[in-house]
Structure formats: C-alpha cells, structure tokens
Amino acid sequence: MEVDPSDKDSKSIRQEAFRTIARTTLSANERNYMLGIIKEENGEIDWKAALGKSALPMIRAQPLDQVLELMNSRFRAEDADHEKLVIGLTISGEKRFLEVRNNILIPRQSFVGSIDGQLSMGRDTLNNIGAHITTWADAIESGDIEILSGEKAVLRLASLIE
Numbered sequence: 001m002e003v004d005p006s007d008k009d010s011k012s013i014r015q016e017a018f019r020t021i022a023r024t025t026l027s028a029n030e031r032n033y034m035l036g037i038i039k040e041e042n043g044e045i046d047w048k049a050a051l052g053k054s055a056l057p058m059i060r061a062q063p064l065d066q067v068l069e070l071m072n073s074r075f076r077a078e079d080a081d082h083e084k085l086v087i088g089l090t091i092s093g094e095k096r097f098l099e100v101r102n103n104i105l106i107p108r109q110s111f112v113g114s115i116d117g118q119l120s121m122g123r124d125t126l127n128n129i130g131a132h133i134t135t136w137a138d139a140i141e142s143g144d145i146e147i148l149s150g151e152k153a154v155l156r157l158a159s160l161i162e
Contacts, residue, residue, distance in 0.1 A: 011041065056131040064094055064123070067130045068107035071098070074162040075105040083160070085116040085153050092123040098157060105161070117150025117157070136161050 001010050018034040025031050039045045059067060068089075080103045088111070089096045097111040125144040128134045136158035139145040147154045 015041065053131070053133065056127060056133065059127045059130040062130075064091060064096065064126075065107065065109065067126055068096060068098070070130045071107065071161050072105050076160050076162060077103040077105075080105075080160055083156070085157065086111055086113065087150070087154055087157050088115045088118040090118070090120040090148075091126055092121075100157065100160065115150070116153035118148040119145050119154050120148055121145045 001007065001014055004010070015038045018038055022031045022034040025034075036045065040047065059070075080100055083100045083103075086097055086099045089098060095110075097108040097115070099106040099108055099111065119140075121139065121144060125134070125139050128144075129136060129139060134142075134144070136145065137155075140147065140155070140158055
C-alpha cells in the first residue's frame with residue numbers, strides 16, 4: 001500500500017486484516033477505527049463532507065477575515081515555489097485580498113499595488129469552502145465563484161488551496 005496505493009491485492013489483504021482485528025478486539029474504539037478505514041478506502045465515507053456540515057454553523061458565525069485565515073491551513077506551500085500573486089476578492093460586497101509570496105498565503109484587508117486577478121463570490125460560498133463542503137476549484141466550475149479578471153492567476157490560486 002505504501003509503494004502503490006492503487007494495488008487492489010494489497011488493499012484487499014489489508015482490509016481483511018482490519019476486519020479480523022475489528023471482529024476480535026475488545027476495544028470499541030479500535031473496532032470503529034478499523035471499520036472506518038475500510039469504509040473510507042472504499043469511498044463509503046467522505047469525512048470532509050460529513051464533518052463539513054457540522055462545521056458550517058461555526059464557520060458562518062466567524063468574521064470574514066477569520067474564515068479567510070482558515071485557508072492558510074489548507075494552502076499547499078510545497079507546491080507554491082517561486083509563486084508570487086495577488087488575487088482580489090469581493091465576498092458579498094466586501095473587498096479582501098489573498099497574496100501568495102515566499103510559499104505563504106497571506107489574507108489581507110487591503111493591498112496597495114497591482115493585482116493578478118479578481119473574483120467575486122457570496123459569503124455562503126466562502127463558508128462552504130471553509131467547512132470543506134466544496135473546494136475553490138469546484139466553486140469556480142459551478143459558477144459560485146465568478147472570475148472577473150486574471151483567470152490564469154485565479155485558477156492557480158485555487159489549485160494551491162485544498
């Protein structure tokens with residue numbers, strides 16, 4: 001599984017071992033953990049979606065800037081080498097900026113200088129992104145995020161945030 005996660009034989013052997021452990025353990029936590037891994041590997045559980053719905057009320061209650069700060073933990077810095085871009089966001093009429101510089105994502109309330117792209121979305125869309133109900137890329141594809149300018153830069157930013 002470590003060498004080739006798509007190897008069906010090794011996945012089957014591992015899952016049968018987990019089922020055996022789940023059947024024989026006295027620990028409910030261990031049993032649930034083993035069965036949960038099997039379901040996740042088989043696509044029967046989507047943890048992000050399941051937990052996202054319960055996180056949504058908490059995300060909605062947060063100020064806009066705090067929701068944007070959540071994107072830092074989802075930013076794939078390892079894929080942002082030599083990236084430097086600034087995207088202007090209009091979120092339900094409020095202006096904000098996301099800057100990528102030195103492998104860091106920096107949410108800003110204001111920015112002086114040129115920007116590489118602009119997008120517009122509703123606060124509900126941002127909340128859904130923050131709660132892992134949808135992704136930046138999916139929200140763009142569905143039209144929930146409108147790219148106003150700099151499509152290439154906006155799509156690049158979207159590709160850097162899980």
